[in-house]
Amino acid sequence: MSFAFGFTDEDLNDVDIHDTKVEPTSKGKIESALETFNVLPEHQPRIHCLSSILQTLEGVRLTFDNYITAGGHIVYRRELYDVKHQIMMEEKDVSSKLSELLIERNDADVQSNVYEGGFKSWECSFDVVDAIHAVTEKSGLLNSSILELGCGTALPSCYIIKRKFEERDHRSMSLLVSDFNFEVLRLVTIPNIMINWASTLAVEELHRLTTDEVNSRFENNEVFITKELIQEFEKQLQLYNVQIVPVSGSWGREFNQLVGQYKIDFIISSETIYSPDTLPVVAESIKNILENAGTTHGQALIAAKNIYFGVGGSVVDFLTYLNSIKNSHFEIEVKEIADSSLRRSLITIEYK
Template sequence: MSFSFGFANAELSDDELLPTPFVADNEGVQERPNTLANPLDAEWLKSTDIPQPAVVPLDKLLESLDDVRLSFEEVQTPQQAIKLFRRELFDVKHQLMSEDNAESDSPDQRAELDILMGETNEDVRKNVYEGGLKSWECSLDLVDFLSSQGPKSWPRVAELGCGTALPSQYIFSQYLRQESHLGLRLLLSDYNESVLRLATLPNLIIAWAKQVLSQEQWAALQQTRDENIAIMEDELQLTQELLSAFRDDLKQKNIELYFISGTWSRSFLDLLKEIGWTPSPELLLLTSETIYQPETLPVIAELLLELISESLRGGYPFKAYTAAKDIYFGVGGSVAEFEQYVSSKTRERSLPLQLTTHKVNAGLKRSIVAIE
């Protein structure tokens, strides 16, 4: 199955530029019982046609970016005008073209590459690509919402279906701005490893460089191999020295970055335990634009509930925020379906959770569902 959401802008829809104040909505939705087994254990999630969850080491991602020149733009959130940085989509395509090796690509890799290159005019293709190179509206809504909650340091943050990872970038930048050394463990999960490599990590590196480096360092670290390289405000040459400075600064500031590609399933949760990421004290869970398919909506809901349950068992504080369009026309997912599922499971399992939906007033109705 494939489809396009049909936004006017190549990367953001027009109504993201409009003011979008939040309004809390605690009205319940009509619920229906769910008698299925836990969706995280579904057999189809174990299929060899679906990328299984796997840790992608930071060093592996950094090596793939050595000597890459990034072109990027500054974007602002619609309500709070929070400044964020995002690699240009054309620049991602340029890197992909320079790396293209059609002879060695598998059919699945070729299909993914064609979508990433824009050859198929698709935003998403089931079991192949989940739209991670674009910055969807709700990710900016989530940044505004986090800002509206006031300053708060979360030692462990997981963004599920991170894509360009703008909410995580906001958390990351806030931590850098505080000049804290208390520690930040940031987990970034996306279906496609290529998205983690081409968008997720580059956006964090750009945000780090813009915030941490002086003008002299900005220039010097880019010119270590060639002093004649042009220094631009919206481009960044990823020399080995710059990437080493990034890695060293993370260590000095007690920041740990974890990257996981592949589908969500029971194996995903097992993997988190293997790497010592769960149970997590003071856990913040973030996800946006991940409930658009009825088939996978219960999977992300159960993943959130499983992680929340681990925090409850350990007596740790937590929050989980899910940002989404109220209705995904032509696809089937909706905020109401998500609310219904989480509410029914909360009652069924006697979980002491509060579900609050914050409505975003915009041309295309959107919401943020908070589980606390």
């Protein structure tokens, strides 16, 4: 069953998170969602080699567009039709189910345990970019271990990478980008990160790295991925002490253990609380990852529409569940955004 996440204020004007008192749902012991959440063998989380993904992009011309957020910050994103073209041109069999959803039907935003919407950029990801800008202005985010949970097109991570190289910041930073589908990581997440990094290069340098006698075309909305461009990207990642870690598979206890080795102190998650089945898993995972990171100060930034009609998740349900499991080390702040036809919220979770 397919559905869309676009709702109007007319649909949402009876839902106000500030009118809802958020309290634990039970005074007794709450059954852990992480303990009961079943992860199928084929969906076990896995860390992938960035270099191996980059090699699959060599010889691909990425067509992209630029997007300006409400706060005036620019990010770049690969065009969806360009992704579809690559899938059709490849000899290898990209997941036939994903190919059907993306190309043949083109009508499914999410299909549980098959595809979780990663090829599209959802509205709240732009809110996160603006929030990330504010965080980088007043904190050491560019010197953190960051996890984008359910990254998809990864616009927040792209903005972080863009800022990192624009500011020539050499402090150590780890960036974990996780999505349910490996093909999302390969076809949009990593390409988008490369595009945003490439935007920080001088035009003359980018021209030199992306053209040769055979491929001489140079457009301002395309990046041709050459061996030389990949080498320069990997070289600059080392130079600026940036580690990019792609992670595929399902959330759950195994996922938290896998990413736990990176001592995450900042979590980003956008449009991931739409399902009542996984909403508790997101809440518990944030708490679990920050508690086990060994940091004295951790933070999570969660962006969501106030309510997801037809699906069941909501900001109120997420806050209710989070308050039922948190302890005194966690502080929660909610900022509502109503600057368009969508009522959305940014939830900041501080761990101290």
